Amino acid sequence: MLEHLELFFRSIFVDNMVFAVFLGMCSYLAVSKKVSTAVGLGAAVIFVLGVTVPLNWLLDKYLLQDGALVWLGPEYADYDLSFLSFILFIATIATMVQLVEIVVEKFSPSLYNSLGIFLPLIAVNCAILGGSLFMQTREIPNIGLALNYGISSGIGWFLAILAIAAIREKIRYSNVPAPLRGLGITFIITGLMGIGFQSFGGMLTGDNEPPEETQSTTVETKEEKEIKKEIEDKEEAISYNEALNK
Amino acid sequence: MALLSKKDANLIKDPLADNNPITIQVLGICSALAITAELKASVVMAISVLFVLGVGNVVISLIRNIIPAKIRIIVQLVVVAALVIIVDQVLKAFAYELSKTLSVFVGLIITNCIIMGRFEAFALGNGPWKAFLDGIGNALGYGIILVIVGFFRELLGSGTLFGMKVLGDPVAKTGLYSIGYENNGFMIIPPAALIVVGIIIWVQRSKNRALIEEA
Numbered sequence: 265m266l267e268h269l270e271l272f273f274r275s276i277f278v279d280n281m282v283f284a285v286f287l288g289m290c291s292y293l294a295v296s297k298k299v300s301t302a303v304g305l306g307a308a309v310i311f312v313l314g315v316t317v318p319l320n321w322l323l324d325k326y327l328l329q330d331g332a333l334v335w336l337g338p339e340y341a342d343y344d345l346s347f348l349s350f351i352l353f354i355a356t357i358a359t360m361v362q363l364v365e366i367v368v369e370k371f372s373p374s375l376y377n378s379l380g381i382f383l384p385l386i387a388v389n390c391a392i393l394g395g396s397l398f399m400q401t402r403e404i405p406n407i408g409l410a411l412n413y414g415i416s417s418g419i420g421w422f423l424a425i426l427a428i429a430a431i432r433e434k435i436r437y438s439n440v441p442a443p444l445r446g447l448g449i450t451f452i453i454t455g456l457m458g459i460g461f462q463s464f465g466g467m468l469t470g471d472n473e474p475p476e477e478t479q480s481t482t483v484e485t486k487e488e489k490e491i492k493k494e495i496e497d498k499e500e501a502i503s504y505n506e507a508l509n510k
Numbered sequence: 511m512a513l514l515s516k517k518d519a520n521l522i523k524d525p526l527a528d529n530n531p532i533t534i535q536v537l538g539i540c541s542a543l544a545i546t547a548e549l550k551a552s553v554v555m556a557i558s559v560l561f562v563l564g565v566g567n568v569v570i571s572l573i574r575n576i577i578p579a580k581i582r583i584i585v586q587l588v589v590v591a592a593l594v595i596i597v598d599q600v601l602k603a604f605a606y607e608l609s610k611t612l613s614v615f616v617g618l619i620i621t622n623c624i625i626m627g628r629f630e631a632f633a634l635g636n637g638p639w640k641a642f643l644d645g646i647g648n649a650l651g652y653g654i655i656l657v658i659v660g661f662f663r664e665l666l667g668s669g670t671l672f673g674m675k676v677l678g679d680p681v682a683k684t685g686l687y688s689i690g691y692e693n694n695g696f697m698i699i700p701p702a703a704l705i706v707v708g709i710i711i712w713v714q715r716s717k718n719r720a721l722i723e724e725a
Contacts, residue, residue, distance in 0.1 A: 286703075290540055293539065358584045390540035451707050458700060
């Protein structure tokens with residue numbers, strides 16, 4: 265339960281899709297002129313992420329990982345198909361989006377009309393593929409957490425686009441320097457919001473956990489984190505020894 | 511005889527400035543910003559996109575008449591995904607450290623809006639040679655912004671370029687550091703990239719006022 269809560273808040277605030285890793289920026293910038301459309305796109309992103317991340321988790325677990333094919337029989341234990349993950353993930357996403365579109369159109373025309381134009385857009389939204397790829401690199405252990413990760417990072421994206429849309433609606437009344445109008449000021453505001461969101465970095469550093477490096481520009485792989493932890497442990501030990509000597 | 515007709519040359523020249531994919535068309539920002547803290551990563555990313563967009567545009571242009579319109583997005587995604595897998599495997603083989611730094615952002619070239627955007631807007635309606643030039647032009651326009659952002663972020667943030675200490679040694683206090691210069695750690699954090707791009711847009715639109723948006 266605790267790990268679910270932690271992942272939930274981490275994905276929304278600390279590793280926010282927009283502010284921490286810049287995913288889905290294209291539609292974030294293009295569709296954030298009005299709050300109502302931003303809400304529509306945000307809801308669609310939450311939904312599609314919630315569906316595709318667990319699905320791709322299953323694919324990764326039973327098809328792509330090193331030795332994942334072992335359920336076919338022991339002679340398949342050596343296969344590592346992870347190089348195919350890009351193509352498989354994107355195919356899942358594109359078909360899911362198409363499928364969702366058909367189902368929604370059939371059963372809820374009103375929802376279809378409000379989401380309509382955004383659904384096909386989402387197939388090429390980097391936040392969706394990014395969600396699946398991060399799920400893979402962070403080695404999320406089970407499908408429940410994968411579902412949680414998909415939905416909560418969708419919510420993070422939703423919050424971001426909602427916030428910028430609200431700001432952009434208001435900033436129309438401000439006197440922005442002409443060359444900065446529109447795109448330029450949006451970039452700078454997003455940057456400032458990103459700096460604000462960095463302060464959430466300290467939110468989840470519990471008692472005995474080392475502070476999380478959310479500021480690093482690249483996503484650390486698990487091994488790098490372990491190495492860092494080792495170094496930190498050593499430094500701690502050294503300073504502890506020094507204190508003892510005194 | 512000129513190698514390129516004037517029209518063809520414009521296909522390459524336009525995206526470099528007045529129709530730049532990042533600052534004007536607002537495409538491909540997703541994967542562009544996160545990896546620009548170092549110049550080296552920016553250059554590699556630019557080259558990868560150059561390859562994927564150049565080859566992808568030609569492939570799509572060649573098969574444009576036999577793709578059924580309804581499933582063209584999936585076809586396009588498969589073509590890009592195949593090319594990106596090649597890039598990813600090459601990077602893993604020859605530049606393992608760098609591919610670690612770029613991590614998922616190599617994979618995210620697939621959903622880079624520049625690529626889908628150029629496929630949809632250009633390759634589906636033009637012959638292979640033109641599509642190739644258009645791909646190269648747009649990828650270069652993207653690369654230029656990436657390199658500019660990477661240059662400033664690495665220079666101001668870490669005082670290095672391509673990992674070389676061009677401003678002197680911050681620990682030994684040589685070069686600029688001997689007169690009290692400090693690295694600006696702010697440039698390293700991800701949001702700084704957005705602000706740098708915002709400033710580039712500002713500069714560009716001040717020079718060319720035709721690009722200014724209506725309020």
